[in-house]
Amino acid sequence: MRRKVIVVTDGDSIARKTIEIAAKNVGARTISASAGNPTPLTGEQIVKLILQAEHDPVVVMFDDRGHPKKGKGEKALEVVAKHPQIEVIGALAVASNTEVSGIKCDFAITKEGEIISGAVDKNGTPLVNTKNISGDTVDVLEELEIPVIVGIGDIGKMKGKDAYYLGAKITTRALQFILSYGGR
Helix, strand or coil, rough: CCCEEECCCCCCCCHHHHHHHHHHCCCCCEHHHHCCCCCCCCCHHHHHHHHHCCCCCCEEECCCCCCCCCCCHHHHHHHHHHCCEEEEEEEEEEEECCCCCCECCCEEEEECCCCECCCCCCCEEEEECCECCCCCCCHHHHCCCCCCEEECCCCCCCCCCCHHHCCHHHHHHHHHHHHHHHHH
């Protein structure tokens, strides 16, 4: 049986704390060792940790540390997503100020927790007339077969609306949405 994984394109220390809380809120496991800015592990190392996780779904973080081209996080994400024992059930595409063309997300979640059909910026504010989300680790998502890509502002931040010490409400809602979309 393939392991169900949700990928997140952020991995700084605040994102890690937020993801850990949000994953716990939805009954998921987190590969905390995947956090880092940039991603400190190879794709192969992350696969090994996913396969050892106690249960599904497993949430994994990837980060390119602002690298506009395919950086360490995207390369690791590619390996994980293409592994035959792993099924990526969704992705949280995190907005950043990196100058890239971005990718089309299926949905986005605002800093108020509203699911929209457009995109959001780093603060979780809806963008007008676009479904594209820009971020340093998102470009590879278009090359992979991921059933739902949800755009989200800067995890753990969004003007305090997603603070980990307040329960990571926005990230929790985004993970719940992916799971309800067909991930369980």
